[in-house]
Amino acid sequence: MSPYFSFMRIILLTILIAELSLSAGQQRFLDSLRVQKEFALIVGDYSKFASDTKPIKCLTPLIIDVRRNSQFLTRSQLSRFMEILSRPALPRSIVSPSGHFRIHYDPAYVDSEYLARCASCFDYAWHVEVDSFGFLPPVPDGTLGGDSLLDVYILRLPAGQYGMTIADDIPGPAPWNDAPAFIKIRNEYDSFPPNDDPEGSEWGALKVTAAHELFHAIQMAYDKDEEVWMLEIASVWMEDMVYNYVNDYYNYLNYFFDYPWLSLLELSMHMYASAVFFRYFSDNYGYTIIKRIFEQARYFDGMYAISAALDSQHLNLNNEFAKFVGWNFITDTLADSFHYEEATSYPPMKVEATVVSLPYTYSPRYSRSPRSWGANYIYIPSPPPYLKATISGATTVFWNIVAVILSDSSNVLTGVDSIWISTHGLPVAVAVAPSGINNPYNVFPYTLTIYGYEDIEEKYTFSSNDIKIFPNPFNEALNIKVTSPSKIYIYSVDGKLVDVLSAIDSYRWVPENLPSGIYLIKSIYSPPLKAVLLR
Numbered sequence: 001m002s003p004y005f006s007f008m009r010i011i012l013l014t015i016l017i018a019e020l021s022l023s024a025g026q027q028r029f030l031d032s033l034r035v036q037k038e039f040a041l042i043v044g045d046y047s048k049f050a051s052d053t054k055p056i057k058c059l060t061p062l063i064i065d066v067r068r069n070s071q072f073l074t075r076s077q078l079s080r081f082m083e084i085l086s087r088p089a090l091p092r093s094i095v096s097p098s099g100h101f102r103i104h105y106d107p108a109y110v111d112s113e114y115l116a117r118c119a120s121c122f123d124y125a126w127h128v129e130v131d132s133f134g135f136l137p138p139v140p141d142g143t144l145g146g147d148s149l150l151d152v153y154i155l156r157l158p159a160g161q162y163g164m165t166i167a168d169d170i171p172g173p174a175p176w177n178d179a180p181a182f183i184k185i186r187n188e189y190d191s192f193p194p195n196d197d198p199e200g201s202e203w204g205a206l207k208v209t210a211a212h213e214l215f216h217a218i219q220m221a222y223d224k225d226e227e228v229w230m231l232e233i234a235s236v237w238m239e240d241m242v243y244n245y246v247n248d249y250y251n252y253l254n255y256f257f258d259y260p261w262l263s264l265l266e267l268s269m270h271m272y273a274s275a276v277f278f279r280y281f282s283d284n285y286g287y288t289i290i291k292r293i294f295e296q297a298r299y300f301d302g303m304y305a306i307s308a309a310l311d312s313q314h315l316n317l318n319n320e321f322a323k324f325v326g327w328n329f330i331t332d333t334l335a336d337s338f339h340y341e342e343a344t345s346y347p348p349m350k351v352e353a354t355v356v357s358l359p360y361t362y363s364p365r366y367s368r369s370p371r372s373w374g375a376n377y378i379y380i381p382s383p384p385p386y387l388k389a390t391i392s393g394a395t396t397v398f399w400n401i402v403a404v405i406l407s408d409s410s411n412v413l414t415g416v417d418s419i420w421i422s423t424h425g426l427p428v429a430v431a432v433a434p435s436g437i438n439n440p441y442n443v444f445p446y447t448l449t450i451y452g453y454e455d456i457e458e459k460y461t462f463s464s465n466d467i468k469i470f471p472n473p474f475n476e477a478l479n480i481k482v483t484s485p486s487k488i489y490i491y492s493v494d495g496k497l498v499d500v501l502s503a504i505d506s507y508r509w510v511p512e513n514l515p516s517g518i519y520l521i522k523s524i525y526s527p528p529l530k531a532v533l534l535r
């Protein structure tokens, strides 16, 4: 059993970067350190790394980053790197039965069974990703590798490397930034972490590597310079779309669930596990939403591509991120049948604090303060019937606040800056999840305050001085006046956000398809007012 290697020290390094406010020289030094670490991983020199955890799922993001920053390599490192970027010469090749792949091998270390399995895994991955899902096929490479088929090279890669996809340094035919690519995989997967493949973990690892690397070759047909965190999230997501039963990605999930404050944009093992972000989208909206993201990725990058794809479906990125943060708490023993399809296999979410008495104030320590597109979780095991949670923090970021009301059909509520929660006496998790800044190393400290109430109606009558509602009770429309412009949020009595009115100084709320009952009307600044709808 050979040891597993990891990015563990890269994770620690990026946390260190977050602590500092850097000068250009310091930034250059840290960039150079990062590129040197990445280069060491690419060439299989693991002597500088902790040997305690998992193999590197895919070299593709490291290769892209080193390629962009090759000025940090020495002359001899650069020539070694260029060797890795080039196509190897192997004595034999076959064409896969589908006719899409040319698979290159050396009979000295690849037997006919392995070769045939390899061809069938790639063919099946093509069938799902291109024929069935309708992603663009990889860009044909002219005569590279012998003909225009997609080339797969079976090699004796350094220990702990599943595979890699390398873009050719030639432009593709499309008007956007496309390029052909080739794939390197290994000749055996004997010492890799166990997975759920009934045929054995070695075959499972080969299958998910085929699905993962083919999807990287497909991604190069959309944008060969796309942001690498998104490419990795998408390829790990695709592993489970093609080979649902293998579940190799479970081996990496702790890098997400143990470090929820890290950004989705973080470049470390965290990005493999962040595949759950795309899983959230496909479990909710089907795989077509991921296809829309890549269609947008031709013209936009990263979160901008995701946001454009969501906009086309009338969905809002910040709000979808907030709901995703809520879903991530409903895992392991808290899983129900209404959220992640595979939630029982996901680890429990890391909790920063457990609340025993209210009101409660929390400020995270600096190193665990969330980055944008990250989160902190606070757990309230036995809350009173009503909670109000408010955040104060930097105004440069969008402060999502998320409440998860836990039961066998858990409920996720989202708000911005503050949220009103009707707990029904059930355990509640409150998450603070900043979003909107696309830099993984900016840290956002905050103060969260949680108030508890036994009876909302006694606490809040018509006394607020910055918001007025009339008539009350109302039948068709409720008039709302505020002293300063603010969004108006309207909640049902069980805490669900039912409407948002935009920022003007007078409003008319006409509830549609809502039953008679009590509704809570509030601005960002005010406590809620109770309005009674009588149909």
Ligand SMILES: [Ca+2]
Pocket (backbone or CB within 6 Å): 102, 141, 142, 143, 144, 145, 146, 147, 148, 149, 150, 151
């Ligand atoms: Ca070719």
Ligand SMILES: [Ca+2]
Pocket (backbone or CB within 6 Å): 240, 243, 244, 245, 246, 247, 342
């Ligand atoms: Ca699965």
Ligand SMILES: [Ca+2]
Pocket (backbone or CB within 6 Å): 223, 225, 226, 227, 296, 297, 298, 299, 300, 301, 302, 305
């Ligand atoms: Ca792009």
